[in-house]
Amino acid sequence: MLTFTIRQFFYSLLIIWGVMTVTFVIIRVLPGDPARLMLGQRADAQSIAALRKQLKLDEPIFPTQYFDFLGKAATGDLGRSFAFNRPVIESILERFPKSLVLAVPSLLIATLIGVAIGVYSAWRPYTFFDGASRVTAILGISVPVFVLGAVLILVFSNWLSVLPASGYITKDGGTNLKYLLLPMLALAARPLSIIARITRSSMLDVLSQDYIRTARAKGLPVGATVIKHALRNALNPVVTTVSAWLASTIAGTFFIEKVFAWPGIGMLGFDAVLQLDYPVIQGVVLFTAVVFVVVNFLVDILYSLLDPKVRLS
Amino acid sequence: MSKLLEIKNLQTFFHTDDGIAKSVDGVSYEVDRGETLGVVGESGCGKSVTALSVMRLIPMPPGKIEGGEILFNGRDLLKLTEEEMRTIRGNEISMIFQEPMTSLNPVFTIGHQIDEAVILHQKVSKAEAKNRSIEMLRLVGIPAPEQRYGEYPHQLSGGMRQRVMIAMALSCNPQLLIADEPTTALDVTVQAQILELINKLQKELGMGVVMITHDLGVIAEVSDRVAVMYGGKIVEYSSVDEIFHNPQHPYTIGLLDSIPRMGEHHTRLNTIEGTVPAATSYPKGCHFCTRCSWADQQCWAQEPLLTDTGSEASGYHYVACWHLDRVAATRGVEAE
Numbered sequence: 085m086l087t088f089t090i091r092q093f094f095y096s097l098l099i100i101w102g103v104m105t106v107t108f109v110i111i112r113v114l115p116g117d118p119a120r121l122m123l124g125q126r127a128d129a130q131s132i133a134a135l136r137k138q139l140k141l142d143e144p145i146f147p148t149q150y151f152d153f154l155g156k157a158a159t160g161d162l163g164r165s166f167a168f169n170r171p172v173i174e175s176i177l178e179r180f181p182k183s184l185v186l187a188v189p190s191l192l193i194a195t196l197i198g199v200a201i202g203v204y205s206a207w208r209p210y211t212f213f214d215g216a217s218r219v220t221a222i223l224g225i226s227v228p229v230f231v232l233g234a235v236l237i238l239v240f241s242n243w244l245s246v247l248p249a250s251g252y253i254t255k256d257g258g259t260n261l262k263y264l265l266l267p268m269l270a271l272a273a274r275p276l277s278i279i280a281r282i283t284r285s286s287m288l289d290v291l292s293q294d295y296i297r298t299a300r301a302k303g304l305p306v307g308a309t310v311i312k313h314a315l316r317n318a319l320n321p322v323v324t325t326v327s328a329w330l331a332s333t334i335a336g337t338f339f340i341e342k343v344f345a346w347p348g349i350g351m352l353g354f355d356a357v358l359q360l361d362y363p364v365i366q367g368v369v370l371f372t373a374v375v376f377v378v379v380n381f382l383v384d385i386l387y388s389l390l391d392p393k394v395r396l397s
Numbered sequence: 398m399s400k401l402l403e404i405k406n407l408q409t410f411f412h413t414d415d416g417i418a419k420s421v422d423g424v425s426y427e428v429d430r431g432e433t434l435g436v437v438g439e440s441g442c443g444k445s446v447t448a449l450s451v452m453r454l455i456p457m458p459p460g461k462i463e464g465g466e467i468l469f470n471g472r473d474l475l476k477l478t479e480e481e482m483r484t485i486r487g488n489e490i491s492m493i494f495q496e497p498m499t500s501l502n503p504v505f506t507i508g509h510q511i512d513e514a515v516i517l518h519q520k521v522s523k524a525e526a527k528n529r530s531i532e533m534l535r536l537v538g539i540p541a542p543e544q545r546y547g548e549y550p551h552q553l554s555g556g557m558r559q560r561v562m563i564a565m566a567l568s569c570n571p572q573l574l575i576a577d578e579p580t581t582a583l584d585v586t587v588q589a590q591i592l593e594l595i596n597k598l599q600k601e602l603g604m605g606v607v608m609i610t611h612d613l614g615v616i617a618e619v620s621d622r623v624a625v626m627y628g629g630k631i632v633e634y635s636s637v638d639e640i641f642h643n644p645q646h647p648y649t650i651g652l653l654d655s656i657p658r659m660g661e662h663h664t665r666l667n668t669i670e671g672t673v674p675a676a677t678s679y680p681k682g683c684h685f686c687t688r689c690s691w692a693d694q695q696c697w698a699q700e701p702l703l704t705d706t707g708s709e710a711s712g713y714h715y716v717a718c719w720h721l722d723r724v725a726a727t728r729g730v731e732a733e
Binding site for chain 1: 452454479483484485486487488491492494496499500501502503504505510513514517518549551562565
């Protein structure tokens, strides 16, 4: 287990380095000059050159800029934002909790409801409920989140006027569950659908296993058989799905945050791309990669708790 | 006093896309306390479905018990509620299965899985259940039971797992044990141990046993009487001596002929020509007529009934065949 952990750690470093390099290259390949963008169209060549010098954009991309980025990132310094002129790490740490507030409950709901629907569908396959959940799930998977977000705003804010269309903070400064509801729903739809489908197929497979018959032959009630004996065994693919979604929900809520004007890390990244704010883009992507890696690492440990075969080997 | 188990004219059908599969069609047999009934037949002949019907564990849908009675101590199991049935499963009637490698839940310790049955039926505390489980593991010959108690199924061999299944099945002192091919997946040496174990425990506990197998060797070793099944029906039913020394149904004869014997020289083993028809398309008459060398028009058109052909000396001997005389005559010629 120790060698496994160490190896996993080095793989993680490798992944993060890869992500940093790819991001570094891609944003510099993008057309446009941050300095020009910041100073506006009418800026003269001299001030642009001055700003470029100040932002160190005049230095060679490789090796100077690249190693500067890597070296500083290793010490936790992600540079200063071009646009806000403040340390990127500060912005990220300020925005990240807001993303968490949205992502964690949203995925929690998606998991609980998704697993419940999946279990029931598998227990009573080919019934009306199963069919209805299948159709809904396919809808949930195929509708893009920003479309779903817009529809939710249209229905609940414009037509019914029961929930605010966007925002995070109420007038008196506090936040409110009301603001959370729509983006949470929009964000939960896809993972919920996928989790429901995965749980269903995994449960169907497990329910036909011999040990389920053994449990029934023992005299256990159907409920205990389904929940205790089947679900435990069906959870592995579900955990994989949830973990993949956990990372991408925490880190990749760009569209949802934009649609609902939710000031999380996704919106930070989104705006940074529009402004060619290199350090912020790099920082957000790097941070996202780290979140991914950490979550996956934790999931590996969770597997071993679920499966005695992994635990004991 | 009523018999321990009496199955009367049981019909279990599966409603599939290809039509109705009459997996069990009019099967009757009985088992009494301390007695072993061997049920023998090829895969798909309905022997396991009959057993699962007794446990009421037929997957429904697509399966359905369409008719008949299953009397256990005189009570018709088919009339019980699911709730009442649960107090019988694993308690009064236990079952062990063919697949020891997959019949135990991989995420729970074997101890926990035995405890579960004990706690459920005996209403004892966890500590008492643990004692009982360890005692059962010892009874079925598992070395170091205290240590094994906390182990997971994947840490045990196939033979050990089947012992665990037996320990689990017997943990609540059932009156009836249904063993569905308990030794098929095991090594020959382990097979013998498991059969011996079941035999020994049967004597100690006085249970009735239904031994389902396709292995006539197993039948000869453990059974008091034998039901030979083919195509969802019993074709021959008698004491184990009669079946082995005086087989009358062409199918039973074919089965016995296909066993290689010591001292006989064979270039090829005898087989029964053809394959079992699908359960959705059994012939109208005798189900064996598609493979029987004695079959004629009558066999195809009309179903032979199970009739007692036994004499006073032989005791009961039920056979379902139209042409017993012709079969016997040919056999006589062969024997000479």
